[in-house]
Amino acid sequence: xxxxxxxxxxxxxxxxxxxxxxxxxxxxxxxxxxxxxxxxxxxxxxxxxxxxxxxxxxxxxxxxxxxxxxxxxxxxxxxxxxxxxxxxxxxxxxxxxxxxxxxxxxxxxxxxxxxxxxxxxxxxxxxxxxxxxxxxxxxxxxxxxxxxxxxxxxxxxxxxxxxxxxxxxxxxxxxxxxxxxxxxxxxxxxxxxxxxxxxxxxxxxxxxxxxxxxxxxxxxxxxxxxxxxxxxxxxxxxxxxxxxxxxxxxxxxxxxxxxxxxxxxxxxxxxxxxxxxxxxxxxxxxxxxxxxxxxxxxxxxxxxxxxxxxxxxxxxxxxxxxxxxxxxxxxxxxxxxxxxxx
Amino acid sequence: xxxxxxxxxxxxxxxxxxxxxxxxxxxxxxxxxxxxxxxxxxxxxxxxxxxxxxxxxxxxxxxxxxxxxxxxxxxxxxxxxxxxxxxxxxxxxxxxxxxxxxxxxxxxxxxxxxxxxxxxxxxxxxxxxxxxxxxxxxxxxxxxxxxxxxxxxxxxxxxxxxxxxxxxxxxxxxxxxxxxxxxxxxxxxxxxxxxxxxxxxxxxxxxxxxxxxxxxxxxxxxxxxxxxxxxxxxxxxxxxxxxxxxxxxxxxxxxxxxxxxxxxxxxxxxxxxxxxxxxxxxxxxxxxxxxxxxxxxxxxxxxxxxxxxxxxxxxxxxxxxxxxxxxxxxxxxxxx
Ligand SMILES: Nc1ncnc2c1ncn2[C@@H]1O[C@H](COP(=O)(O)OP(=O)(O)O)[C@@H](O)[C@H]1O
Ligand SMILES: [Mg+2]
Numbered sequence: 001x002x003x004x005x006x007x008x009x010x011x012x013x014x015x016x017x018x019x020x021x022x023x024x025x026x027x028x029x030x031x032x033x034x035x036x037x038x039x040x041x042x043x044x045x046x047x048x049x050x051x052x053x054x055x056x057x058x059x060x061x062x063x064x065x066x067x068x069x070x071x072x073x074x075x076x077x078x079x080x081x082x083x084x085x086x087x088x089x090x091x092x093x094x095x096x097x098x099x100x101x102x103x104x105x106x107x108x109x110x111x112x113x114x115x116x117x118x119x120x121x122x123x124x125x126x127x128x129x130x131x132x133x134x135x136x137x138x139x140x141x142x143x144x145x146x147x148x149x150x151x152x153x154x155x156x157x158x159x160x161x162x163x164x165x166x167x168x169x170x171x172x173x174x175x176x177x178x179x180x181x182x183x184x185x186x187x188x189x190x191x192x193x194x195x196x197x198x199x200x201x202x203x204x205x206x207x208x209x210x211x212x213x214x215x216x217x218x219x220x221x222x223x224x225x226x227x228x229x230x231x232x233x234x235x236x237x238x239x240x241x242x243x244x245x246x247x248x249x250x251x252x253x254x255x256x257x258x259x260x261x262x263x264x265x266x267x268x269x270x271x272x273x274x275x276x277x278x279x280x281x282x283x284x285x286x287x288x289x290x291x292x293x294x295x296x297x298x299x300x301x302x303x304x305x306x307x308x309x310x311x312x313x314x315x316x317x318x319x320x321x322x323x324x325x326x327x328x329x330x331x332x333x334x335x336x337x338x339x340x341x342x
Numbered sequence: 343x344x345x346x347x348x349x350x351x352x353x354x355x356x357x358x359x360x361x362x363x364x365x366x367x368x369x370x371x372x373x374x375x376x377x378x379x380x381x382x383x384x385x386x387x388x389x390x391x392x393x394x395x396x397x398x399x400x401x402x403x404x405x406x407x408x409x410x411x412x413x414x415x416x417x418x419x420x421x422x423x424x425x426x427x428x429x430x431x432x433x434x435x436x437x438x439x440x441x442x443x444x445x446x447x448x449x450x451x452x453x454x455x456x457x458x459x460x461x462x463x464x465x466x467x468x469x470x471x472x473x474x475x476x477x478x479x480x481x482x483x484x485x486x487x488x489x490x491x492x493x494x495x496x497x498x499x500x501x502x503x504x505x506x507x508x509x510x511x512x513x514x515x516x517x518x519x520x521x522x523x524x525x526x527x528x529x530x531x532x533x534x535x536x537x538x539x540x541x542x543x544x545x546x547x548x549x550x551x552x553x554x555x556x557x558x559x560x561x562x563x564x565x566x567x568x569x570x571x572x573x574x575x576x577x578x579x580x581x582x583x584x585x586x587x588x589x590x591x592x593x594x595x596x597x598x599x600x601x602x603x604x605x606x607x608x609x610x611x612x613x614x615x616x617x618x619x620x621x622x623x624x625x626x627x628x629x630x631x632x633x634x635x636x637x638x639x640x641x642x643x644x645x646x647x648x649x650x651x652x653x654x655x656x657x658x659x660x661x662x663x664x665x666x667x668x669x670x671x672x673x674x675x676x677x678x
Contacts, residue, residue, distance in 0.1 A: 056580055088583030100574040104673060105596045115582050150672045166582070 003206050004030040004053070004174060007067035010230075011048050014060055020276035022048040022061070024230035024284075027303060032173065035200060035207045037221035037238065039214060039253070043273050045230035046210045050176045054093050055083050071173070089119040092167035096179040098159035102151035108135075108162050109147030112169060119170045134165040139195060157188035161195070168199055174206045175199075181216070193220055214257050218242055226250050229273050229284040236309025246306060246316040249285045283314065291315055291322075293329035346668070350661050354654075361653045362415065362646065366408050369637075369645045375400055376424040376640040398424065411646070420650070421643035423636075430647035434629060439522025440510060441621070441628030445613050447544055448552035449606070456556045457602075460563025464598075465590060467568060475564070479557035487616055491550040491623040498546060505546050508625035512539040551620040555609040562605045566598040573597070600671050607663025611656050 011023040023045040030036055038046050052063045055075065068075045070091060075083065095101045103111060112134060113127035122130065128147070135143035138161040151159055160180060167175055177196055181189035197220055200207045209221055217224050218238060225235040226249065234247040245251040254260060255267040271288035274280060282299050286292040296314050303312045314329075315322040377386070377394045395401045399410065414421065420430040459479075463472040499507045506512065510524055515536040517527050525544070528537035570576065571594055579593040614630070621630035629648060636644035 051577075054581055056577060084583040084585060086583070088581060093581045095574060095578065097574055101578045103575040103579065103593050103597070105671070106593075114584070118582065118584060152673050163578075166578075 001072045002029045002069075003032045003034070003071060004028070005067055005069045006053065007065060009049060009052060009063070009065040009068060011045070011052050011057055011064075012062045014062065015276065018276050021230050021279065023052065025303070026227075026230070026232050028225060028232070028235075030174070030206050030208070033200075033204045033206055034223065035197075035209065035221045037217035037224040038208060038210045038227055039212060039217050039224060040227035041273055042212055044227045046212075046227055047178050049227070049230075050093065050178060050208065050210060054087055054091060054176065056087075056093075085119070088115055089170040090172055091174045091176070092170070092172040093176040093178065094160070094163045094167050094180050097183050098156050098163050099151055099183075101163055102159055104151055107148050107150055108154070112162070112166050115166055115169045130169070131165075134169055135162070137168075137199075138162070138165040139191075140165075156184050157192065160184060160188075160192055164192075164195065164199070168203070168205075171203065172205055174208070176208045176210070178210045179212070180209075182211070182213075189216075196220075214253055215259060226253065229279070231284055231312060232303060232310070233285065233313070234309065234311050236307070240308065244318060246309070246311050246318050247285075247313050248289050248291055248315075248317065251317060252288075283312075291326055293326055295329040295332070347661065347665065350664065354657060357657065358650070358653070359412075361650055362412065363408070365646050365649045366411060367404070369640070369642050370404060372637070372640060374640055376642060379638075379640045380425065415650075420647035423644050424641050425639050425644075430643050431651075433632065433644070434648060434651055436522075437627060437629045437632050439519075440524075440626060441614075441617050441630060443523045443525065444544070444547055444551060444620070444626060444628060445610075445617060447548040448613065448616075449555060449609070451548050451552040452555035452559050452609075453606075456559030457563055460560045460602075461567055461590065461595065461598075463560070463564045464567035464571060472564075475560055479560045482553045483557035483561075485553060487550060487554075487619045488623060490553060491546070491620060494546050494550060495623070506539075506543050510540060510543050510627060511536060512543075515539055547620050547624045547626055550623070551613065551616050554612060554616060555606070558605055558609060559602065562602050563598065566601045567594060570594045570598045596670070600667065603663060603667055603670065607660050607667075610659045610663075614652055614656065 006026060006028045009023060009026045010021065013020040013022055026045075026049050028036070038050075040046055048057065048061070051057050052061075052065075053068070053075070057063050063076075065076060070086065073086075075086075078086070102108070109128065109131055112131040113122075113124065116122045116127040116130055117124070120127075120130075131147060132143045135146060140146055140158060140161050146154070146158075151162075154162070164180075175196075180196065181192050184192060193216065196207065196209070199205070209217070211217060221238050223235070224238050224241050226233045226241075226247065228249050234241065234245070234250045236246070241250060242254065245254055249269075252267070252269045256269060258266065261267065269288055274284060274287065280286055280297060282295075282297045283289070283292070283301055286297045289296070293314070299314075301312050301314050303310050306316055307318055315326055319325075375395070377391060377398070377400070381391070392401070399407055402410075411421075422429050423433060426433070459475045463469075463475040466472055495507055498504045511517070511528075515528075515533065517524060517533065517536055518531065520527050520530055524540040525537065528534070528540055571590075576589060576594055579589045584593070617628060618630035618633060620626065621628045622634050625631065629652070633645065633648050635641075636648065
């Protein structure tokens with residue numbers, strides 16, 4: 001049984017004029033101990049999708065899914081109490097801004113012990129002892145002295161270590177790290193990533209690493225899902241995704257990496273992610289895609305198996321017949337039909 | 343922290359001198375002086391008037407009178423009432439507990455209703471409850487105290503006969519003053535009928551005086567809570583799996599209270615102003631009513647002394663509020 005199964009997960013934020021599809025039909029499967037990267041431009045729905053898994057999508061967000069299970073348990077059917085017994089214990093999450101993610105009015109020690117007392121039913125003394133161990137494990141020097149410190153007295157990197165300690169306090173089976181290094185100094189970023197990966201290895205927990213940095217994904221994860229405008233566009237092993245990207249969007253993302261530049265100008269992807277009002281009827285990437293055809297603009301591609309992975313594209317880059325089909329589709333409807341928006 | 347308190351204390355002396363000067367000049371701007379006012383309609387023989395004025399020193403230039411006044415003040419002498427010849431400080435001490443009892447009950451009333459109302463309104467924002475609380479607090483805030491007091495008296499005392507109209511306690515009870523707070527003193531001697539009477543007398547004045555602080559506290563709690571509920575650390579608290587009541591009552595409230603405490607502190611000054619009106623409406627024998635009578639009789643020493651003591655008390659309370667603020671907000675504590 002997979003650890004986490006997500007099928008056709010959608011999160012919408014209703015508004016008077018037109019609902020915003022923050023997440024639109026995301027499907028993912030994660031086995032125990034897997035390390036999965038989720039990449040995509042900001043606003044592509046990475047955070048909201050994972051908040052939905054945590055049960056933290058705030059009102060008025062609406063979460064729907066054909067299937068959302070953790071260890072076979074249907075998360076959408078659990079009572080509030082049962083769901084809360086899982087969150088923070090078996091599934092934990094850390095966030096982008098460590099300093100604002102910790103409560104400024106309580107000490108580090110209090111905030112850490114709180115989780116232990118809640119889920120592990122420890123008394124204060126035992127929780128305090130365990131808190132010191134945890135702080136030590138995440139590489140905070142002289143942990144006893146830090147228990148009574150407030151978040152504003154620690155650096156961002158230290159606070160992120162505290163957040164990690166809090167997340168792993170109850171030995172979660174899945175840790176979701178939402179851009180854990182984006183807000184940190186470059187020198188600290190690598191340390192935090194190393195810490196996360198070593199904890200993942202030692203404890204055999206599954207890790208979902210959200211990032212918009214392709215470089216981070218390449219170094220850390222075994223599998224990657226590429227998200228765009230609330231949808232997964234491509235998912236496959238990191239090696240094969242970087243070796244031969246199949247989706248034009250993935251290829252564009254890779255080309256836009258600073259490492260990929262040959263010293264000349266950086267490649268960019270023209271246009272912007274569609275918002276609530278200009279959501280295309282067909283492929284969501286069509287308005288920015290070099291290979292868009294009238295057919296792609298009209299007809300939304302399904303996420304389908306492709307070369308040991310999944311893809312949501314009419315014309316995958318590795319498809320030998322794609323040039324012919326693009327040409328045929330462009331001929332079928334004369335070029336007058338510019339990519340249309342719904 | 344200690345340095346902070348000293349910095350604040352060093353501001354006290356100039357503020358004090360400012361108060362004495364303003365009050366001293368203002369009371370003398372009211373037409374008529376105490377001697378004329380006491381003589382009343384019948385008038386007074388001009389020679390006698392001049393003699394009395396000379397006795398009290400009112401024939402000297404205001405500036406000289408002020409210096410004499412300051413001089414006595416620095417020896418700790420607030421003077422005596424021109425009407426009763428009782429020392430101002432003695433009169434104040436006798437009346438102050440009544441005002442404190444009323445003010446404390448009003449603040450407790452405002453807190454007990456305002457905090458929960460504000461919290462629930464924020465958690466259920468845009469609900470009927472939220473709109474109701476906001477509407478009611480706007481109404482409560484804009485209600486003139488005089489009108490509101492008379493309205494309640496008409497309804498509850500006159501029409502329904504639920505509560506007494508005026509005073510602190512029914513005349514049939516005599517309670518030995520220990521603390522000066524009737525609710526406490528009646529319980530100390532175990533006279534429960536007297537306690538009930540004192541409580542019944544307190545209800546309407548408490549509501550009238552507490553309405554404005556209640557409105558302010560409810561609105562402030564709501565807006566502060568709304569802001570805090572959107573913070574990242576609230577998401578963290580929920581991600582830990584904490585039950586909703588803990589997220590709200592511990593993680594959110596602790597932070598939301600910081601601005602509310604400041605507002606409560608500022609309400610203390612408002613409370614004294616409100617007490618003057620409320621005590622007059624309900625014939626509540628406190629310092630507010632005393633000051634109004636002082637104005638009517640042009641009792642300069644009472645007005646000067648009373649205002650000065652009240653000013654001092656407000657300053658002390660504001661200082662205490664600032665200290666509390668530092669205690670509940672760790673980010674302030676370490677910056678001093
Ligand atoms: N509480 C909310 N209300 C309305 N829209 C939201 C809310 N949270 C997120 N969104 C929208 O959902 C989309 C996806 O956001 P997010 O998941 O944070 O993107 P990412 O993490 O990939 O940068 C964005 O367009 C964002 O504006
Ligand atoms: Mg995000």
